[in-house]
Amino acid sequence: MSQQGVLIVDDDEHCRHELAAALQGLELATDEAEGSEEALEKIESQIFDLVLLDVTLSGMDGRQALRRLRHIHPRLPVVLMTRDPSVEDVVDAMRDGAVDFLEKPFQAPHVREIVRKVLGRRAAADGSSNKYHTIVESAKERLDQGDYDDAVEHLKSAIALAPGRPEAFNLLGAVHEQKGDPSTAVKYYRAACGLDLSYKPADHNLERLTVSPRTGPSEIEFDDGPSS
Numbered sequence: 001m002s003q004q005g006v007l008i009v010d011d012d013e014h015c016r017h018e019l020a021a022a023l024q025g026l027e028l029a030t031d032e033a034e035g036s037e038e039a040l041e042k043i044e045s046q047i048f049d050l051v052l053l054d055v056t057l058s059g060m061d062g063r064q065a066l067r068r069l070r071h072i073h074p075r076l077p078v079v080l081m082t083r084d085p086s087v088e089d090v091v092d093a094m095r096d097g098a099v100d101f102l103e104k105p106f107q108a109p110h111v112r113e114i115v116r117k118v119l120g121r122r123a124a125a126d127g128s129s130n131k132y133h134t135i136v137e138s139a140k141e142r143l144d145q146g147d148y149d150d151a152v153e154h155l156k157s158a159i160a161l162a163p164g165r166p167e168a169f170n171l172l173g174a175v176h177e178q179k180g181d182p183s184t185a186v187k188y189y190r191a192a193c194g195l196d197l198s199y200k201p202a203d204h205n206l207e208r209l210t211v212s213p214r215t216g217p218s219e220i221e222f223d224d225g226p227s228s
Contacts, residue, residue, distance in 0.1 A: 003029040004049040004119060009039040009065070010081065011057050015104075019052060022108035023115060036065035042148040043072055050118055052102065055082040063096065069105050070097045070163075076158055077118050081106075091191045094169075121157035133160050140222060148175050156190055168190035170202040174220045182209050 008019045011034050020030045031046070033039035036057055045168070051069070054063035066078055068099040080093050082103045090101055098119070102114050139154035152175055158168040173188035186209050192202035208219055 003027060005029045007031050007048045007051045009033045010054040011035060022111040026112060049189035051078045053078050053080055065100060066096050077122055079118060087187050091187050094159050095163055095191055097163045099156055101228050132158055136167050143175060148179055151175055164195055166196040166199040167185055173205060
């Protein structure tokens with residue numbers, strides 16, 4: 001079985017080498033690019049299973065590269081690397097198709113953990129039938145059981161498959177609301193509404209938190225399945 005390939009994109013040579021060293025124990029084939037254009041050329045001509053992409057690249061930045069990459073390989077997982085990402089940064093990047101964030105400065109064990117999780121999500125998604133619906137339903141089950149971390153992992157897998165659909169963003173809002181973080185929940189509900197103005201569960205949840213904040217997590221609205 002061939003090794004899985006990871007492309008590291010950063011204009012800091014030391015950072016690229018440090019990331020490659022951190023991944024040595026995972027038996028992955030790594031390649032490097034110092035800018036977005038070089039990265040996109042490599043992605044068009046080679047096979048990769050994951051891209052680690054710095055946000056603050058000179059020339060075309062990481063967010064612009066992410067949007068272009070989505071047109072080339074819609075399902076190629078991309079982890080964005082940046083310093084001090086805000087909730088808005090995370091939500092917007094996920095809507096653009098990023099599957100996770102790696103915050104700088106990073107520690108090697110955390111790099112390996114993120115990479116293992118992302119590659120594991122991809123394998124799980126590739127092995128499921130009716131993938132998006134199946135993963136979203138599994139996330140709901142974890143949420144009902146109070147297993148928030150596992151629910152988030154499932155929802156990130158769903159978003160990686162279909163970043164333009166609202167259901168997973170609505171459920172991420174529900175996770176944060178049940179964890180007692182309504183301000184972050186609102187951002188995810190708004191993201192879901194922005195993706196589909198007719199998606200009622202997120203609209204209900206957003207109105208409930210912003211217009212009728214005295215109601216609680218017990219009033220969170222889901223749906224019976226992903227919208228068409």
